Amino acid sequence: MRLLGRRLLTKDETEARMLPYQIYAIPKVVTNLEAVVDLVQTDKVMFDHKREVTAPDFVWRYPNTDRQAGLLRCGALRIGQSILNTDFGNSVVLQDRLRPTRRRVVQADVLIAPWSHYWGGYFDYLLFIAAKLCRIKQALPPDVFGRAVVAYPLFHTDFERELLHMIGFSDDRIYDTRKVDVQFDECVVANNSSWFYPSFADVQCLKRNADAYMSPQPTADRRLYIRRAGRRRVIYEEPLLERLRAYGFEIIDDLPRSVAEQYALYSSASVVVGPHGASFANILWCRPGTRLFELFPAGYMPEYFRYLAPKLSMPYAAYCHGPVQESHHSNVDQNVVVDPDELMQRLDVLLATV
Numbered sequence: 001m002r003l004l005g006r007r008l009l010t011k012d013e014t015e016a017r018m019l020p021y022q023i024y025a026i027p028k029v030v031t032n033l034e035a036v037v038d039l040v041q042t043d044k045v046m047f048d049h050k051r052e053v054t055a056p057d058f059v060w061r062y063p064n065t066d067r068q069a070g071l072l073r074c075g076a077l078r079i080g081q082s083i084l085n086t087d088f089g090n091s092v093v094l095q096d097r098l099r100p101t102r103r104r105v106v107q108a109d110v111l112i113a114p115w116s117h118y119w120g121g122y123f124d125y126l127l128f129i130a131a132k133l134c135r136i137k138q139a140l141p142p143d144v145f146g147r148a149v150v151a152y153p154l155f156h157t158d159f160e161r162e163l164l165h166m167i168g169f170s171d172d173r174i175y176d177t178r179k180v181d182v183q184f185d186e187c188v189v190a191n192n193s194s195w196f197y198p199s200f201a202d203v204q205c206l207k208r209n210a211d212a213y214m215s216p217q218p219t220a221d222r223r224l225y226i227r228r229a230g231r232r233r234v235i236y237e238e239p240l241l242e243r244l245r246a247y248g249f250e251i252i253d254d255l256p257r258s259v260a261e262q263y264a265l266y267s268s269a270s271v272v273v274g275p276h277g278a279s280f281a282n283i284l285w286c287r288p289g290t291r292l293f294e295l296f297p298a299g300y301m302p303e304y305f306r307y308l309a310p311k312l313s314m315p316y317a318a319y320c321h322g323p324v325q326e327s328h329h330s331n332v333d334q335n336v337v338v339d340p341d342e343l344m345q346r347l348d349v350l351l352a353t354v
Contacts, residue, residue, distance in 0.1 A: 006078070006081050006082075006083055006093060006097070007081055007082045007083065008083050008085065008090050008091065008093070009082055009083060009084055009085050009090070010085055011055075011085050011191070013085075014084045014085045014086060014191070015058065015191075017079070017082065017084070018058070018060040018062070018084070018189075021060040021061055021062045021063070022058055022059070022060055023059050023060065023061045023139050023140075024058065024059035024135070024138070024139035024190075025056055025057070025058050025059075026056060026057040026058075026135075026199060026201045027056050028053055028054060028055055028056050029053070029054045029199075029200065029201075030051065030052070030053050031051070031052045031053075031054065031197065031307070031311075032049070032050075032051055032052075033047070033049065033050050033051075033052060033303075033306065033307060033310070034049055034310070035047060035048055035049040036306055036316065036317075036318050038318065038319055038320065038324075039293065039317045039318065039319045039343075039346050039349070039350065040319055040339075040342050040343060040345070040346050044323075044324060045324070046296070046301065046318045046319075046320065046324060047301070047303055047306050047318070052197055052307075054193055054194045054197050054199065055193040055194065056193065057135065057190065057191060057192075057193050057199045057201065057202065058190060058191050059135060059136050059139040059140075059188065059189075059190045060188070060189050060190065061140075061186060061187075061188050062077070062079070062186065062187045062188075062189070063185070063186050064184055064185055064186060064187060068080050069184075069187060070181070070183070071111065071113050071151060071177060071181070071182055071184070071187065072093060072096055072116075072177070073096045073101065073103065073153075073177050073178055074092045074093060074095070074096055074116055074117065074118060074153060074177070075113055075114075075115050075116040075117070075151070075152035075153050075177050076090050076092070076093060076113075076116035077113055077116075077187055077189050084116075084189065086116055086189050086190065086191045086192065087115065087116045087117060087128065087191070087192045088117065088192065088195060090116065092116070092117060092118065095118075101178075103177075103178075103179055103180055103181040104179060104180050104181065105180075105181050105183060106149075106175060106180050106181070106182050106183070107182075107183055107184075108148075108149045108182050108183070108184045108185070109147060109148075109184070109185050109186065110144055110147060110148035110149070110184065110185070110186045110187075110188065111148065111149055111150075111151060111182050111184035111186070111187045111188070112133070112136055112148050112149070112150045112151075112187075112188045112189075113150075113151060113152060113187055113188070113189050114129050114132050114133050114136070114150065114152055114189075114190065115128070115129050115132075115152040115153065116152070117153070118153050120155060121278055122159060122278045122279075122281060123278040123281040123304070125155060125157075125159065125160060125163065126163075126206070126281045126284065127198040127202075127203070127281065128192050128198065129152070130163045130167065130206055131198065131199065131202035131203055131205065131206040132190050132192065132202060133150070133164075133167050134167060134202060134205040134206045134208075134209050135190055135199070135201070135202050135205055136188055136190050137167060137168065137205075137209075138205055139188075139190075140188065145168065146168070148173070148188065149169075149173045149174070149175060149182060150164065150169050150173060150174055150175070151174075151175040151176070151177050151180065151182045152176075152177055153176065153177055153178055154174070154175075154176040154178075156176075158256075158258065159258070159259050161174075162258060162259045162260070163259060166209060166210065166213045166214075166259070167209060196302065196303060196304060196307065197307050198308075200308075200311045203284060203308070203311070203312075206284065207284055207285070210259075210263060210284070210285065214260055214263045214264075215260070215264075217263075217264055217267045217268055218268070220268035220269075220270075221269075221270035222250055222268050222269050222270060223244075223247065223248050223249040223250065223269070223270060223271045223273075223351075224249065224250055224252050224265070224266075224269045224271070224272050224273070224274075225241065225244050225249045225250070225251050225252065225273045225274055226252050226254075226272060226273070226274030226275075226277075226279050226280070227251065227252060227253050227254050227274065228254050228274070228275050228277050228279075229253075229254035230254075231332070231333045232275060232276070232277065232297065232300075232332070232333060232334065232335060232336060233335045233336070234275050234295065234335070234336045234337075234338060235335050235336065235337045235338065236337070236338050236339070236340055237338065239340040240338055240340040240343065240344075242340075243340055243343075243344045243347075244273070244347075247347065247351065249273070252265065254279070262279075262282045262285065263282070263285045265282070265285075266282040266283060266284075266285040266286050266290075267285045267286060267287060269286060269287075269290050270289075270290055270291070271290065271291040271292075271293065271350070271351065272286070272290065272291070272292050272293070273293040273295070274293075274294070274295065275294075275295045275296075275336045276294055276295065276296050276297075276300070276301070276302070276305070276336070280292070280294070280304075280305050283305060283308060283309060283312060283314060284308075284312070286312060286314055288312065288313035288314070289313060289314070289315070290314050291314065291315045291316075291317070291350060291351075292305060292309045292314050292315070292316050292317070293316075293317045293318070293319070293350055294306075294316070294317070294318045294319070295318075295319050295320070295336050295338060296318060296319065296320040296336065297320065297331060297334035297335060297336045297337070298320050298321070298322050298323065298324060298325045298334070298337070299325040299326065299327065299328060299331035299334050300327055300328070300329070300331040300332055300334050301318075301320065301324070301327040302327065306318065317350055319338070319343065320336075320337075321337040321338055321339055322337065
């Protein structure tokens with residue numbers, strides 16, 4: 001596809017173009033996801049059994065010997081007039097072309113370009129950027145990684161800076177592509193292969209980096225209920241919380257926390273209960289055997305954590321009140337309705353081995 005004189009490569013075209021520069025590859029992975037029935041109404045299927053095949057993941061190291069490559073404002077790599085598609089599409093370059101801005105020029109020997117979009121939240125950062133950076137770190141010689149800079153449209157959040165420091169980037173090696181044009185001798189890029197099923201090899205790599213960086217946590221068996229603020233409220237939550245407290249649950253309010261605080265919280269849990277939300281990305285820090293119980297609205301049931309929990313050796317259960325509707329992103333703000341009495345009748349099953 002051509003757009004304003006630029007050729008937007010597809011995923012397949014990107015992989016073919018970068019094949020000579022491939023330095024690392026994770027082959028495709030076949031995952032069998034078992035069916036999940038409602039914890040309370042066991043004849044109600046929340047998720048059907050499915051066989052998911054995730055595409056391979058790569059790291060490419062491109063030498064800019066002819067000076068024909070550059071990093072765009074959106075974080076996408078341009079080689080000549082071709083724009084790579086390393087994440088989830090590359091049409092955002094149209095926005096850059098229609099609203100050109102002058103950027104400060106910085107020279108770098110090695111540039112790492114991990115993200116090519118302007119959007120993202122905590123879940124996206126952990127699974128699609130931080131995890132990818134850990135893959136790249138693993139693929140590069142330590143001395144090369146140690147002098148590399150990283151550039152993309154920064155989130156400008158505390159969790160971003162904390163994670164970049166954890167992975168090994170000091171502040172003077174971090175650039176925002178909105179403001180800075182990093183010109184480079186070499187550029188290292190990698191792909192994101194799946195939206196719903198992130199690379200588990202990347203997840204493991206991120207977890208190893210976090211375990212090595214964070215302070216060791218004392219062994220604990222905390223029962224946690226993770227609340228949500230903002231959209232997707234839990235209807236009849238207070239009566240549910242009263243009953244959970246009687247079972248020794250700690251009620252964790254939705255407050256700003258550092259990555260280190262989230263790590264300490266989730267790594268100390270034996271069971272985690274709560275409505276679906278980005279905070280559950282922190283199950284990456286849980287110990288194997290920790291149970292996850294996810295509460296859903298009837299019309300919005302993405303399977304991110306249904307996929308991740310078994311990969312992390314975490315028993316998984318799910319619940320929604322009433323008939324299951326077709327899951328659609330237009331229902332993302334739908335509230336979660338719970339029936340505290342029916343939930344508590346089955347909670348003993350969930351906690352039986354905790």
